Amino acid sequence: MSPTGVQLQIEDHHVVIDNGIVQVTMSNPEGIVTGIRYNGLDNMLEILNNENDRGYWDVVWSALDGSGKTGIFEVIKATNFTVITESEEVVEISFFRPWDPSLKGKFAPLNIDKRFIFLRGCSGFYTYAIYEHVGSQEWQAFSLAETRVAFKLRKDKFHYMAVSDDRKRYMPLPDDRAPGRGQTLAFPEAVLLANPVEPEFKGEVDDKYQYTCENRHLMVHGWISNDPPTGFWQITPSDEFRTGGPLKQNLCSHVGPTCLAVFVGAHYAGEDLVPKFSQGEPWKKVFGPIFIYLNSVLEGEDSLSLWDDAKRQTMIEVKGWPYSFPASMDYPKSNERGNIYGKLLVRDRFIHDDDMPTNGAYVGLAKPGDVGSWQRECKDYQFWTKTNENGVFSINNIRTGNYNLYAWVPGYLGDFRNDNVITITAGCNINMSTLVYEPPRYGPTLWDIGIPDRSAAEFFVPNPNPQYVNKLFCDQPQNNFRQYGLWERYGELYPEGDLVFTIGVSDYSKDWFYAQVPRRKEDKSYEGTTWQIKFKLENIQKMTTYKLQIALAGASLAELEVRVNDRNKPRPLFTTGLIGRDNAIPRHGIHGLYWLYSVDVFGSLLLEGDNIFYFTQTRSQSPFQAIMYDYIRFEGPSSEPIV
Template sequence: MGALSKLCSCNKALACCIGPPGTMSPIGVRLCVGDLSVVIDNGIFQLTLSKPDGIVTGIQYNGVDNLMEVLNREDNRGYWDLVWNAPGGPGTFDVIKGTDFSIILQEEDQVEVSFTRNWDPSLEGRVVPLNIDKRFIVLRGSSGFYTYAIYEHQEGWPDFSMGETRIAYKLRKDKFHYMAISDNRQRIMPMPDDRLPARSQKLAYPEAVLLTNPINPDLQGEVDDKYQYSCEDKDNKVHGWICFDPPIGFWQITPSDEFRTGGPLKQNLTSHVGPTTLAMFSSAHYAGNDLSPNFRNGEYWKKVFGPVFMYLNSSWDGSDPTMLWEDAKVQMLIEVESWPYSFPVSEDFQKSEQRGSVCGRLLVQDRYIDDEDIYANGAYVGLALPGEAGSWQRECKGYQFWTSTDDSGYFFISNILTGDYNLYAWVPGFIGDYKYETTITISSGDVIDLGDLVYNPPRDGPTLWEIGIPDRSAAEFYVPDPNPKYINRLYVNHPDRFRQYGLWERYAELYPDSDLVFTVGESDYTIDWFFAHVTRRAEDNTYKPTTWQIKFQLDSVSQNRTYLLRIALASAALAELQVRINDSAVNPPHFTTGLIGRDNAIARHGIHGLYWLYSVNVQSDWLIEGDNTIYLTQSRSSSPFQGVMYDYIRMEGPSDFD
């Protein structure tokens, strides 16, 4: 170990071991530990962490003394946090502060430090019953730092639930004004001050405000809402902020989804006004309590979240600062290709040689479409903890590993942590979920070839008619233009037009006197089927249930045979969908889902939440030759945000194979 890379135990001034900012240091990574601070410097940037808390209090880079918001308290700059509660108790927001600091590795090429907080019975009721070890890594020559954490609930410890855990970074509002999430989702953002009462108007929930007097007058009349910038985890690899003077980018890169909960379609927050950047690991957003893990009966649990990479870049030649986004995407690809990282010291983070892989081919068998098996092109195939078919979307304690099939249905899932899994899949264009019935045990070095797997999607008879596309999204249906009073200009003429505020109110404006009626063979679901089945606001500002109608013709009815109505839902929020056939008043209805869903996707500008599939047996004596009507009633109506989004509806005739 070189002398200059040894621990500098200075208690007051930390500058003794800090080189000039923004310069490449030939002496590698340097560490300086004081009474209250830990500073790591690799000559490119300087990271300051509070001691023993492990809060990111400062990042010095490219001539800027601190990229973090210096107006905030030190414990409100860069931190790990979680929301937890004892069974039946209120939720507690906890900024995770370590109580002990240690140096895990100190070499010229790498420094890794740890901030731990261990639980003991004297803390019961006051602190979440977890041992938490937060780690930070700085590598030589790397323009950024890595962080990960190990959570452990030991056997016999108190029960609790965890609503959320994440990392939050609060950047300087005088520097970072431009936010980028994807190629077509980036813009100049409002200031945090713009959300204060003097500059904004509160809307239907606290996250949404109308900017009435923003500091930047170009933003006047726009809505700001952090949920407008949510993203599916499969696409949530890099996001962050750009400072134009000097040109600096601050990016959160997540190279793997394995430690996130809920599968590839789970939606999470990204960056938003603050300027704030988040690394979300577990949350109930767009899912509800189904994705809040409950730890009961003193069960043992341990999980590694991360590492994720905080990447810093800058433009030295005066070129367009927005090109920093392009560079961040390149860096993201490098990080993804490097996964799993070889450098984290913790044995709880398995390296590549310790992991295994699974491959195979998925086919679909639907004799009403093709006499031959169909290649499952573009299917999602993944491993998650053992459970029922489709349970992966509600799984929130273990790891998940997902990929997509190629044109011929082949898949390969690499770098799987050792353990027991089920293999799950779903195929765009087909309803339902596939599960490989045999539990798969992954050992180090395994390459398991499952061969050809055949999915038989739910199907009892020929398609009489269908509405929508079975892709777990309501995006193909009619998404209206927003009310001009409540607009986010980013999403005007944008593929994600559903991210506008207040679209739920547009239903009653489009159908002022009666509810939606869809006529099979005449109506077009891209125009005539509203994307969300919502409530209707009455003149007294209460909300009323709504009933949609599907009208269709039958040339004949097969007596004493069963028809099937398949209803796939893309979202449900405190809803109850009732189905009646040719009798709008029959009570009880022919079918009801009961109260379902808490994903809140309608209010939070999502085009889907959790997936629900219902198969309704339709007796032949409910049907008539000629004109028939299905009545779909969303019966719960205490708020504007209750409702469902449909994914796909299909009417099947009796089986040809009986």
């Protein structure tokens, strides 16, 4: 620990903070992190990059005023530098970028206050930011497609990356992706390493999307240098400020070496998760704090053990949330927040006569909205937890405000929402008592395919084309879906006829392809595909209604049409219409956004004996227009006759 405490040095063009363990240099007044000195490294950031391309906050935004300005990438460069707190124990500094109407069209219409916090003897530093769109008609309408913090590390030092226990490895160099060494595949992010600097990577595919994580698992990731043995980690102790809930997927670390903290992003969701602000709409949100943790071991010790240390530090940060040291009044401390607790049971009389405790159900608070709206909510805060084996849950340190309580239960269809708006006040401890979720159910299960868990992971994921592998995943069946080019494997497995699944005979883990994609034709165009589900029925009740439950794990510019016993019938029994923009399949995801449809099937359409459902994905302008199924269930009729 530094005997002299945290030291702040203000220069004409830079600000330098030294807490005795790490020294950080930032541009003044822009607030770009230009240098991080630690463990004998003069700079952990890429010294070959321009100072503005090392450590920065950024946004991608579009004007919504008809000006045509869209997809504008902006590194946030502040204009005002202020010391917020300065003592031997803590220094907090602010880099503020105000907006006014004279800046219309030039910068995102936001006041952005970037904060950095340094604690005495702390092996790293914290950063957070306060974004504000002022409630005045002079403030233009806009959308915020992305905002994040990015750090570009030294490529001559940081070669080992870890984003999870089963996704950690020595990585290719960014140079390996350059023309002459790398061959771009179906999209720019995916590159075949044809002539890499290190021969061990030859023939592999590198794609940053292979390393994305769901919010619920995205707590720590980063890089390790062997010389000297040093780790650089980005730790996010709370999901409250991220958009889209626990299943939302975001980029984290990838070849660069790059380390990101993404707060708002459309990946694996599309426009549904791009917040849009009308002219003069008031909005303020705090992103972070996140912790940049630096660690090291002595020469000769195992540098890869730094990953385990980073995970231990993550648990310390989680226990310390919300932090007590940020100075902004917009970041409430623990005593300014509230808590709720209760129990969640599930009621399905076709499974059990009694209400059943949920175990591992996700329970969360989000902005009041429709059932399931939490997965598309992208302006405010969310707070999530999981139930224990008795269905008991507790959500602590909730920001004050009005919320609905939402839940979903792995193993059951659909979403739960408590209809009452919950008002959280400082210090409250609200007992929600016992809540009961009745998942969609209209009759007994006649047959089903898959597991209702909002993922297509249980279905058949093929091995990749040997020419396009990431070796990391070759012995990891749980990660096989992350391999490149799997969408082309469908046409190889079904070169002429489409998938046929026979209830009682077929095995969904072997016979149900993980994604219904178009088939590539000889002229290299694509055509829609029609899958068949064959099943037998006896004692059909012609005057009643059966129910077909279809849960989709993702959709991208797709349309699912369902027909029964006549594939050529002009009008389908059901169509989703054009849905989804999650693009999860080329981005090596096993799900995007969740969709649930309950389809009435009149008994008069069914036959004694053999029956067939035809599932047609009609859209085929691109190989990536596709759907992924979560779960399909066919239910027998209710006791009510057709009226």
